[in-house]
Amino acid sequence: MKQLFSFLKYALLLGVSAFLMWYALKELDFQKMWDELKNTNYTWVGVSLLMGVAAYISRAYRWHMQIKPTGHSPTVLRTYRAMMVGYLANLVLPRMGEVVRCSILKRTDNVPVNTGFGTVIAERFIDMVMLLLAIGITFLVEFNRIRDFFLSLFTDKYTGLEQTIDSLYWVFWVMLGATVVILFIVLRYLSRLRQNSYFQKAASFVKGMLKGVFSITKLDNQGVFWAHTLFVWLMYYGTSVIVFFAIPATSNLGWGAGLSVLVIGSLGMAAPVQGGVGVYHLLVQATLLLYGVPKEAGMAYALVAHTSQTLLVVVMGVISFITSMVHPSQPVATEDNPITVHEFKR
Template sequence: MQTKKFLKVLGSVALGVLFLWLAFREVEFSELIESTRGMSWFWILPFTAATLLAHYIRAIRWEMLFTNKEKVPAKTTLFTGVLFGYLVNIPLPRVGEVARPVYVARQVDESNSKIIGTIVLERVVDLLGMLLLMAFVVVFLIADPQVLSRLFGIDITNPETQFNFILTLGKYGLIAFAGIGVLYWLFKKASERTEGRVSDFVYKIQRIIKTFVDGLLAIRELKNWPLFIFHSILIWVFYIGMTYIGFWMFNMQEVFDLGITEAIVLTVVSAVGISIPTPGGIGTYHLFITKALFIFYAVPEATGLAYATIAHATTLIIIIISSPLLLTIDKFVMMKNEEQKSTENIPD
């Protein structure tokens, strides 16, 4: 098992290195440095604010998926969990998606599998949001949709490609739900026919599956749909804002006439790039953003790569600094709450 995990991490790192090489191979280092000389560092501050607000809104939205009102984590804990998950994702791609719910589950004494179920649900919502935004970009914002084929390597404007993509998503979704259902039924039957330790083990597995499904189906008990949708939209608004602020770092809004429309397009492109499992999106983000700026808006690759490198590095630094800080704050707040509860329980 350890060997398998090591090989996964090694493969992810190798993939990141490959994409980094593809991004940097046609750009001279001197050109990259030259592109950063006229950069306005002031815009790092609003970029940082937009990044943290996007993650905080994600934590607020996540709070709405906790159906057990007696075990709803504090906003500080949820925000810490979100940043901690991103921190773990830097060296270990996708592991942060498990580290985040496990951290929060321990803080509120809730089932790991149930909270992991809410993360899967959240990712489904994010995927739907990305697909809708991508459709909006293709239909309304790209003058020549065929240029997307040059960027992604496939003709995403082809109806057959779109149909096959939707069909594949639906197929794997149905297989996942059916598989979980079958596993639950098998373990339920096994628990009825076995005794002793084997029965206890089977029952525990059955409970894990059930609590995972409970987390996944938390959407059924969502009371405030408009607010949930608003938060989902707001997350993308801040992501787009991060991209747009990056333009001002390099004066690209003036030199290349890049505005909010272009920021929306690049946000979709970056979302696709980051979905490829490399450590912290390293390499994929650099390549996709650089090529998109060059292909769509004729931004020189040296400038585009400088933009991608600074934006990505800033994001990683924000996560690396804020995550340990939030972990400390959350631990302090939890200790204070426990002390307060102990004081309240002492009889007069």
């Protein structure tokens, strides 16, 4: 029954992606879009792919830095492989990639899944902060266009939102009340819970996860870590701008438009559907309309930018998966699991 539910959930997400792609394409002149795609300069696409590779390598090194303070020391190469397999899994099962990459690292370097997952949570939090920073900069630079985008997005829905705001307040207070009750019960029966094996396992899991989350406070070199973080987001921004030059209709757009595409495209990629398919295309197309780019050219840009980076993830992810499975895992010495080496003398 659980497997059936999971299948239906992911089938529904795939259906949403397909519907959004159909909706984005249904009113386009395919001949005009095809003309834009035929005239694409794939040299610039190749440059964007190199920037994508650089971003992934930098992210892998940054994740490696996060893991080291937990008492485990996987190589950067194995960290990179696990991360790319996780990104590959996200193209099939949204939000499963985080668990998959931690499982791969458990197999290859004996890093506990809960500890690895804690580092991923910290990583996602940092990405959220960087995205919010990018949104803030974009609003300062491109305020009028971004304002128009959000107004056009929410104007038609404002009346319905206003009518349901009271219901949202009720949901908030009910959830808050339920949280308080659960906390009271846990504290009230804490001594009994500590004797329960399931509670002990859950507490141990949370403890290991928090160890991973707070590893960011024990980094060997904070400066290098944040330099990699900045570099990763500069590469993301660079890929948005570089692909402009590949499409004739977007080749005259500037760095401000690149900021808008980065922010709106990132929001589309964060949607809980396979690889952001449909959501990314629809949002980027709408964003480029604000800069006078026709719908067909905007969709051509979205297709080239998204498809090229997706294929990059597929190629790098498949290679990483094969090499991770072929190379046998080795026992790794850690603070929690030291390896004793016995010497035998004749």
